[in-house]
Amino acid sequence: MPEEPPLLDSDSDKLSAIPPAWSGNVSTRRRERQLTGIPSSPGIVTGTAVIIERERSLRKSRRLEADEIPDELHRFEKALQKCSRELMEIIESAPKDSPAIGHILEAQLMILNDRSAIAGIRRNIEDGMSAEGAVSKVYDAQENNLRMARDEILRERAVDLENVKQRLLAYLRNKRLKHELPANSILIAPSLTPSQVMLFHEESMLGFVTEMSGIASHTSIMARSIHVPSVIGIKHLFKNVHAGDKIIVDGFAGILVVNPRPETLLKYQRRIGDLETKRKKLLKFAKLPTETSDGAKIKLYANADSLEDVDASLAYGAQGIGLVRTETMVFRGGEGIPSESEQRKWYTQLAERAYPLPVTIRAFDLGGDKWIDGLAPESNPALGVRGLRYLLQQRKVFRDQIKAVLRASTHRNVRFMLPMVTGLEDFQRALGIIEKCKASLRKSGISFDQKMPIGAMIETPSAALLADQLAGKADFLSIGTNDLTQYTLAADRINVNVASFFDSFNPAVLRLIKMVVEAGRKCDVPVGICGEFAAHAASTGVLIGLGVTDLSVAPETLLETKRRIRKTSAAHARSISQELLQLSEGSEIRKRIRAIRKK
Amino acid sequence: MCERELTVQNRAGLHTRPAAHLVKLASRFRSEIFLVKEGAAINAKSIIGVMTLAAEQGAQLLLRAEGDDEREAADAIVEFFDARFGEES
Numbered sequence: 001m002p003e004e005p006p007l008l009d010s011d012s013d014k015l016s017a018i019p020p021a022w023s024g025n026v027s028t029r030r031r032e033r034q035l036t037g038i039p040s041s042p043g044i045v046t047g048t049a050v051i052i053e054r055e056r057s058l059r060k061s062r063r064l065e066a067d068e069i070p071d072e073l074h075r076f077e078k079a080l081q082k083c084s085r086e087l088m089e090i091i092e093s094a095p096k097d098s099p100a101i102g103h104i105l106e107a108q109l110m111i112l113n114d115r116s117a118i119a120g121i122r123r124n125i126e127d128g129m130s131a132e133g134a135v136s137k138v139y140d141a142q143e144n145n146l147r148m149a150r151d152e153i154l155r156e157r158a159v160d161l162e163n164v165k166q167r168l169l170a171y172l173r174n175k176r177l178k179h180e181l182p183a184n185s186i187l188i189a190p191s192l193t194p195s196q197v198m199l200f201h202e203e204s205m206l207g208f209v210t211e212m213s214g215i216a217s218h219t220s221i222m223a224r225s226i227h228v229p230s231v232i233g234i235k236h237l238f239k240n241v242h243a244g245d246k247i248i249v250d251g252f253a254g255i256l257v258v259n260p261r262p263e264t265l266l267k268y269q270r271r272i273g274d275l276e277t278k279r280k281k282l283l284k285f286a287k288l289p290t291e292t293s294d295g296a297k298i299k300l301y302a303n304a305d306s307l308e309d310v311d312a313s314l315a316y317g318a319q320g321i322g323l324v325r326t327e328t329m330v331f332r333g334g335e336g337i338p339s340e341s342e343q344r345k346w347y348t349q350l351a352e353r354a355y356p357l358p359v360t361i362r363a364f365d366l367g368g369d370k371w372i373d374g375l376a377p378e379s380n381p382a383l384g385v386r387g388l389r390y391l392l393q394q395r396k397v398f399r400d401q402i403k404a405v406l407r408a409s410t411h412r413n414v415r416f417m418l419p420m421v422t423g424l425e426d427f428q429r430a431l432g433i434i435e436k437c438k439a440s441l442r443k444s445g446i447s448f449d450q451k452m453p454i455g456a457m458i459e460t461p462s463a464a465l466l467a468d469q470l471a472g473k474a475d476f477l478s479i480g481t482n483d484l485t486q487y488t489l490a491a492d493r494i495n496v497n498v499a500s501f502f503d504s505f506n507p508a509v510l511r512l513i514k515m516v517v518e519a520g521r522k523c524d525v526p527v528g529i530c531g532e533f534a535a536h537a538a539s540t541g542v543l544i545g546l547g548v549t550d551l552s553v554a555p556e557t558l559l560e561t562k563r564r565i566r567k568t569s570a571a572h573a574r575s576i577s578q579e580l581l582q583l584s585e586g587s588e589i590r591k592r593i594r595a596i597r598k599k
Numbered sequence: 600m601c602e603r604e605l606t607v608q609n610r611a612g613l614h615t616r617p618a619a620h621l622v623k624l625a626s627r628f629r630s631e632i633f634l635v636k637e638g639a640a641i642n643a644k645s646i647i648g649v650m651t652l653a654a655e656q657g658a659q660l661l662l663r664a665e666g667d668d669e670r671e672a673a674d675a676i677v678e679f680f681d682a683r684f685g686e687e688s
């Protein structure tokens with residue numbers, strides 16, 4: 001640490017806290033309140049509220065007299081030097097295992113030292129503008145340029161300029177961010193910059209809550225990567241929380257509890273205890289590479305049906321989202337198919353939340369056991385109008401969804417997946433509709449990822465048998481094991497009377513999976529498995545043995561699955577699955593696996 | 600003066616991180632280096648300039664280097680673009 005704490009400030013009025021009064025003395029005047037916001041970084045912490053108020057707006061700037069200009073230039077140079085030094089110190093202390101943080105801060109340091117910007121600021125000061133005014137003017141102009149960019153990623157990067165500007169302005173006003181926080185601080189702020197988060201984290205900040213939202217913001221990314229629980233987007237935050245209040249931040253649910261009752265506190269403390277035990281056991285796996293004991297790389301994705309799932313998945317080290325079941329949106333809303341703009345909003349949030357990791361959005365898988373208004377009653381719905389068949393009939397529903405997904409693809413991390421493909425014919429019809437939707441968006445000047453990958457779900461025996469043809473047209477294949485099992489074995493997955501026939505370990509199912517994997521390999525198309533089977537304790541090894549390289553599992557089972565992958569030897573798994581494919585019954589296969597696992 | 604044509608090849612375009620790399624690379628040379636997109640020229644040694652260039656995948660840029668090491672500078676930058684900014688395999 002430097003001799004002079006770089007951010008210690010004597011006359012700051014921005015920070016105020018009453019010493020923690022965490023034990024006892026729960027005042028009856030202070031009633032428990034629960035405020036709901038957006039979960040931005042998972043975890044639960046209890047602590048004392050420290051309020052960081054909004055920066056005062058710029059003082060009215062008057063024109064400088066000629067003899068004041070040299071001093072003003074000097075003031076700016078000094079602020080520039082100090083900000084650079086501070087950023088460099090933060091970069092050095094940033095965790096080395098999270099390169100994303102270093103890149104963000106390094107880019108900010110370069111922005112700070114941008115020669116054209118500095119020259120512009122100097123010119124403005126020489127023309128008689130205050131240093132604050134000059135900094136704002138130059139940065140605001142560039143921010144506006146970026147905000148007008150067609151590309152959404154570039155538009156978002158205006159945040160980087162804003163952060164650097166705020167940093168310079170804070171210094172110029174000699175109100176540097178104070179870093180002497182009381183113990184167990186939870187910061188309550190209108191917004192925080194990534195470097196503030198980093199800095200306060202080095203002190204005693206346990207978590208933070210902001211009014212501003214923006215889950216893909218660098219601040220949220222930073223909080224997640226250094227495991228600081230946070231909730232963002234709470235309205236009227238400052239009316240409800242005061243300095244020194246005892247608070248609980250639930251970064252899983254996005255809840256802030258102010259002045260918790262003893263029983264609420266106890267409930268959360270138990271959860272913290274449980275989480276801690278579980279976390280210790282599994283978290284060491286989160287950062288380890290997903291590979292078998294003999295070094296074969298496996299891509300481990302998570303299935304996510306909510307933004308919270310995405311967060312949990314990232315915290316547990318998922319390499320992306322392998323399945324978003326969009327029909328959950330239909331059932332959650334209760335009002336039928338959501339509009340294009342509602343869908344677009346949700347898909348965009350998912351994509352931003354997971355960015356830069358990929359998100360696989362599956363088109364509505366309606367029909368079958370997922371009945372929806374407007375579908376004619378069918379005597380055999382599982383073999384009726386469902387999945388892609390439904391979408392090809394309900395063109396408007398399909399088109400709205402395609403457009404919504406395309407519009408959410410501007411970050412280029414969205415993949416689109418079609419359910420219940422029967423073969424090339426229906427898949428190609430769908431591709432044709434997607435092309436038309438692209439053309440119509442292009443005509444309206446709306447930007448999207450021109451090369452958004454389109455995948456086919458392999459859930460029917462026909463699709464599995466024709467996987468070599470599909471692999472020639474699709475960007476990826478994803479096997480849905482539950483449906484593939486039900487159709488291959490002609491056993492209704494929800495009919496208890498045939499439950500004994502429904503067995504994903506049946507060699508017929510395993511042989512089809514192998515066919516699909518081989519077809520994918522020939523065309524250099526990734527083949528994944530999403531669904532419960534991927535996370536099944538006994539099946540992970542079998543699937544690896546069959547040559548599956550991408551698995552997508554529920555967030556809760558990510559770490560457990562990864563632990564199993566790391567214990568599996570791919571070579572050994574290959575020879576075993578060869579053997580298993582020769583057996584005649586699922587029960588035999590499972591027995592054999594159990595015996596091997598016991599060894 | 601040395602001029603070369605460049606195409607942004609990686610999917611995410613010239614966003615903050617590659618912009619930072621490009622500026623670092625350009626700053627190693629003594630030559631004046633400009634990137635021209637649709638008639639507008641920006642200094643390749645200015646990260647704000649490069650970011651606000653808003654170069655997306657497929658964008659065509661003209662590289663213009665002028666100085667005693669212009670050829671080396673141009674070669675290095677062309678290579679950087681061809682390598683997709685070192686971001687994708």
